[in-house]
Amino acid sequence: MTEHILEMRGISKTFPGVKALSDVNLAVSRGEVHAICGENGAGKSTLMKVLSGVYPHGTYEGDIRFDGEAVSFKDIKDSEHSGIVIIHQELALSPYLSVAENIFLGNERSSRGFIDWNETNVEAAKLLKRVGLTLNPVVRAGDIGVGKQQLVEIAKALSKNVKLLILDEPTAALNDEDSAHLLGLVKGLRDEGVTSIIISHKLNEIRAIADSVTILRDGRTIETLSLHDGSVTEDRIIKGMVGRELKNRYPERKPSIGAEILRVEDWTVHHPQEHSRVIVDRANLSVRAGEIVGVAGLMGAGRTELAMSIFGRSYGSNISGKLYKDGKEISVRTVSEAIRHGIAYATEDRKRYGLNLLDDIKRNISGAALGKLARRGWVDSGREAVVAGGYRTSMNIKAPSVTSVTGKLSGGNQQKVVLSKWMFADPDVLILDEPTRGIDVGAKYEIYTIINSLAAQGKAVVVISSELPELLGICDRIYTLAEGSITAEVPIGEATPELLMQHMTKEKD
């Protein structure tokens, strides 16, 4: 029998009105990578907060044994002292401090209250090397990419002599290359004796690096599976997460494709500050009525930038090129002009760019087309509530009422609010940027169904995604984007992940 570095037994945690965890058990063997899977709201994050002392001992029921001893953490510092370090989904680096300062934040290399800068930077460089970063430790953390920031977080964890590293959705914001690097690093740390717990929605990653997986559902432990013999498939894990076998992860659809609605010609976009830097280079693409067109590209390829520059020049400078709507050239200089021409863009980052999290569901839904509900500048609130109520039902937004504040909804439901907002604006072209990011499997299926029904209504849909299986599952045609250029246009019948990846990594000549 392998030795367990961590055992959590009978953990229950109740919030006022909600039982978030009930009798959860988790056993992690020393030196393994242990994955935790579950739909959003299954209790993964709560369990990790119990473990790391965010919810102190006494606010939950159950026992935790770590490294052979019963432990009762009072706060995060306490758990870190024992060697448990958690890296949250939202990175917690201070952008204005240097990488080295960030690594030793709260744990400064100092003598008599004065910081020893030489030791700080030398030690930081050593830690960076361990995580495979060749980076000057004095650069500002805000100046390096998200992938590197994630690695800096791990370096920071290593500086605390970590025994158990908890990674919450570590690759959610990373491109494939950075993800692969990060996962490789986690494997490397395992070989050095660091145990890891990884929370992820990406099942292929879990299968690639985890030794075992514990599945949570509705605040309960469902099962723990060993991944060593390879008999556990992704579908098997999904079955545990949702309690049913998802035979088809993508809903059936019979496309009926009509005339061309939007065509983009020779679209070139420059960086908003550095005006000479080309971000999108002479892109050509078109989308027809009833068609779902995918845009595949690695992070930094210019996917979002392409979409936002088309959407009323909300990104970039020195934009050139032509837009044709229903065969006629149109000029779209502002977002409101874009909306007027029937173009909509649902952002990849709904919390930052998509929703007013302080406001309720109905006011978010009406936000992009308030004029439709208003006469002479006055909004008809009654009709607004009726409209929003209609979307709540048809989109299956899970909330007590349309006056619920969007900031309190789950990711999937927030996404449905964003989609409702654009559906209410009734565009002809919908550009959906990462429509299922951070959403659990069940809700993803619902989002795909909505996308299909939009196409069935004759709308032209463009889906930008970094998940190739998703594009392959729902699109009729896929463009690949690399370094700002469209490198290929692949009909769905010919598309394979390998082929797309080839075009997505094409170097510029």
Place this chain on the structure above:
Amino acid sequence: MASTLTDAVLKPAAPTLTDAGRFLASRLRQIGIFVALLVIVTLFQLLTAGKLLQPDNVSNIIVQNSYILLLAIGMVMIIVAGHIDLSVGSVAAFVGAMSGIMIQDWNLPWWLAFTASLVIGGLVGAWQGFWVAYMGIPAFIVTLAGMLVFRGLTQITLENRRITGFPAEYRQLGGGFLFPGLFPADTNILDWTTVGLGLLAAGLLIGSQLRGRATRAKLKLDDEPMAWFATKLAFGAVVILGLTYLLASSRSGTPIVLVVLGLLVVTYSAVMGNSVFGRHIYARGGNLQAAQLSGVNTKKIDFYLFVNMGVLAALAGLIFTGRLNSAGPGAGNLFELDAIAAAFIGGAAVTGGVGTVIGAITGGLIMGVLNNGMSLLGVGSDYQQFIKGMVLLLAVGFDVFNKRRASSALK
């Protein structure tokens, strides 16, 4: 399966409160500010042995605080949009001074001076709005500069004198009453103009609320429980009628400035709640990028917010000048801080996106009643400052605490 999941999340595992109790708790943030005002009024009514709510004193509180309440309306809108305006005191002083010059030096009729003053206020607002909206300078900086610039301009305009002797019509706005000769005050009867206005106001409130509820019922929308609705409505009516009774039995009846203020409160509440412009203000303050990506012209919103604030500051300046019958270089000092405090006590969020006109007015009244009550008790201005400061801190602290509790309850 999906539905069992939501049930697990939405259904309370261990009900600790009764339904009514939980409902009230959820409304606590909404009504907390009114309860606070009620408590403070009751407290001072007891401490001053009934002097606080004497008819003439009530009339006095309203007139004394009218310009702060007026400024608080514009200020809460600016704060909801995520800005701040530090210049309103100086702008009010500047416009007051300009109106004095127009009347005393240029011999303009009072109505022309009034109109021109409001236009000047609008131009001042346009100037600041231009820097904030189109040049992208933070409002804190622009209006800090404006505070100095317009204080300076006030002194330059006045050449360090004090203009007094304003015509009677001019002084009506700040210190006048509705039809004072109609029901002479020396007889011990009610002022029927005031009674009529009060009944009209109460009737309009009840009528509009009932109509709104009927519409919502017709559209089959979820609505608040009848008991709660009725309580709220009854409370509103009692407050209006109580105030009416007090003013009607005061020496002079309804202050003109109260009518102006009442109309502005109703109008601006409607603008913030139901107009496209108001919605865009909340959207802009709640999430700037999301508003822009929904096609909201946020620069235009910012610009007109400051124009609006300028006009309201001008109106406040006219009222203040008229009431004191004097335009001086130090007028309107620290008005901005009182207006800002009123908005924050009234529940506006420092980060923008949250706040109401009614809240700001209530916040302003809390400050006003505190001032007046403490003066009646003979508390020195040193202690008054201290207490007002603590009230501001505690009010916002309570709000933050409440928010945190609400969000932790939902994980």
